[in-house]
Amino acid sequence: MTTVLFPRLDPMLPWLAGESLFSLCSRHHRLWGHGLSARSTEIMFGHRRLGTQHDFPSGLDAFVVRTEHQLGSAYEIARDKTLLKFYRTFLADAEVGNIVATMRGPTVAHLKFRLGLLTSRFRANHPLKACLACMREDLLEAGWVYWHLIHQYPGVWLCPQHLVPLHVSTVKSTGVERFLWCLPSEAQLVECGASSSAASLEAQFRLTNLTIALVDCNAADGWLNADAVQEALRFQLLARGWLTPAGNARLSVAAADYLQHCAALRGPEELNGLPSTLGEAKAQLGRIIRPLRSGVHPLRLLIAIDWLFGGISEFLAIYQRVDKPGTVDEAVVAPDGLNEDRDNLRARLGALMAAGASATNAASQVGVDVGTAMAWAAASGVQVARRPKVLISAVRQSIVNNLRIGADKSEVARSHGLSISTISRLLRTEVGLHAAWKVARFETARSKARGAWQAVCTAQLGAGPKMLRAMDPASYAWLYRNDRAWLTDHLPEKGTDGAAARQGSVRWDERDMLLSVEVEQAAERIAVRTGQPLLQLWQIYQAVPRLKPKLRALDRLPLTKRALERALAPRRSRAAMDLFADRDTRTK
Structure with a gap:
């Protein structure tokens, strides 16, 4: 028997303008009044830990079934009501389909790794953001405060409507209450850290407008290649x-x-x-x-x-x-008119070249660069007639043959006595040559990396993955990025290393010194702000986000460890310290 989200007598809440799926679910949780988020999650997704991610939620198929498709299909919700709306602008159709399929299932594990977010240096937590002015307006107009999806886009730190910096939630993205349903609340919002200077606000305004315009333009997936x-x-x-x-x-x-x-x-x-x-x-x-x-x-x-x-x-x-x-x-x-201008240029160029004009003559009349004209023609499958200047026919054919088998541009240029720019121009203007060159180079690189990895494995029988990787890091890195399925099939069993793991190049002492100072400063700020005599660990790593991944390596960070121990130890309040100081003075 199908379990629906609401009884028939209690209709569902509709989508609000620009609302995210996480916001809609949080409003339902608030409406029901359940004391635990897990209870609402179980009703909406059929499981206490399903669908609670605020950026890439899982279990969309279950959600759609339990809402009887009244809020949209899983495909529509994933594409337009989650952060996939931002990322699909830059992703190919096939990759978007894979992500949607993942979000429809029971787990989104490794999704951010597949997207390359974990190694991007821009962080992958996607903090919840809200505009205080929008919150006040939403409460008056809609009766709710809620999360706006465009505020959550990476790079958007200024409200496009009110032109004020956004505030950041202290829950969810920090690892605190990660299974919680919540709506924007001033008590849980802090300043984002953006400067209030005119130059900074102008820069944030430009980036915000650019991001929203390119993402929300209703173009095909992956149009921004x-x-x-x-x-x-x-x-x-x-x-x-x-x-x-x-x-x-x-x-x-x-x-x-x-x-x-x-x-x-x-x-x-x-x-x-x-x-x-x-x-x-x-x-x-x-x-x-x-x-x-x-x-x-x-x-x-x-x-x-x-x-x-x-x-x-x-x-x-x-x-x-x-x-x-x-x-x-x-x-x-x-x-208006940009499409028409571009199409007119291409049409005029095509007509001139069809009438027998050379690429140089046609480009001059249209007002574009000769290389651009030749590239447009090649992209359309039109072979441009060439004048045998530097590249006579026999030399040109030899270069084309070398490039089709993946030869390096610098080697081809050197062997024929030409500049690299000449070779690059030929690659760009010969129909199908650049694509064939890239495929050939990929095949050559793959064959080379596979051969090198197999040679290392054969020469070091019994060595584990870490040892083999240390002996040929370049081949391992290439295969890991470009041929991972083959690499996985050709890795030895874990735990077979006969030697100590390769030492990393991380400057742990320098990292320890900087991190310990950040911990001490954060602890002091939290103590002053809250007045609490006893701090919690989550409060500190919430204020110092890069601390959390290092908690498992505190044995390498002794200064940070001591700073944490001091910060988490019970402390007397400032009033108590002053009282004791007065007593000491009177005693003397």
Whole structure:
């Protein structure tokens, strides 16, 4: 027998404007008045621990069955009422389908790892955020305070309606009361840490507007392709003179400007992964500019777009030059006429080239770069007639053959006496060549990594995974990122290591010193604010989020351990200390 969420005489609460699934469930819990969140969870999801995640909830199939599909299908809820709405803008259809399937099931374990959030430096906890002004308005207009989904987007730290910094909840994302249903409450909200300076507010305003506009534009899943975004960024870097004709970045100049841009955004815990030194800026910018060998957090791309482009329209104009046409409905987020202008340019260029005009002549008449014209033609499957200048026919065919088997661009350039930029231009303008080159290089790299790993395993029979990984970290890392199924099948059993595990390169002493100071300062602030003589551990790691993952390694952090012991020990109140001091004075 199917168990429904409500009796027939008690209708369900409808969705409020821009509400998340977590908010809707929390309102039902408040309406019912159950003393324990677990009771409401069991009614809504059929299990006490199902569906309580505020960002990527599990058990959506059970929820839909128990609500008799009156609140939408599992597919619709996952895509539009959870944080998947933010991430699907940057994910391929297949990956979005896999995530939805996971959220419909009983567990979402490892989902954030698959998305690359755990190693992104932007944290993966997705703190609950609320605007105090919105709360007051919602209470008057809807009779409820609730969580707005757009406030929860990564990178959004300013209310787009009231232009004030958002506040952060002290529960759920911190690990405290993680199975709790809750609604925004001023008693559980703290400031996000964003600066109140005009420069910081302006920077947060730009990033907030950019994020919401690109995510909420009703485009197809994955329309904001990371590779195409990277090409748009490189295009803009070249326009600013921060990219050489050969494609190399002038990092010293670009990184200084990038660092200045990020400085205005830093403050909220989520954004503290942005660079704080010139060295960090160079490293992070280099990873954005160079070919993406693994996933990149969407927030990193959004911040780079905000840095290099004057607005959404400027970005989309460049983005459509490097991406396939028709991937996004620009009319939703761009000024009227942008679609028409782009389509007219492509149509005029195609007509001119069909009439026999050369790529140079057609590009000149249309007003675009010759390389852009040739790339547009190649993307449409049109082979451009070429003049045999540097690349005579025989040399060109030899280069194409080498690239089709995955040869390195620098080696091809050196062997033929040409520049790397010439080889790159050929890769970009020869129909199907770039895709074939990438496939060939992947196959070559996979064969090389597999062979190297098998050689290590054969040479070190009896060694465990840690020892083998230490002996060939490069092959292990490549296989782990790109061929994990094969690597899993070719790992020895755990526990067979005959030697001590490889020592890490973490500076534990430096980490210990910094963390212990943060713990002491946080404990002092909490004691002053609450006036409690006895602090709880969760209060401290809530104030110092990076402490919680280190609790299992306190044996390596002696200063932090002592700081925690002092902070958690009972302390006399300030009034009591003053009283004892007065007694000592009178005694003397």
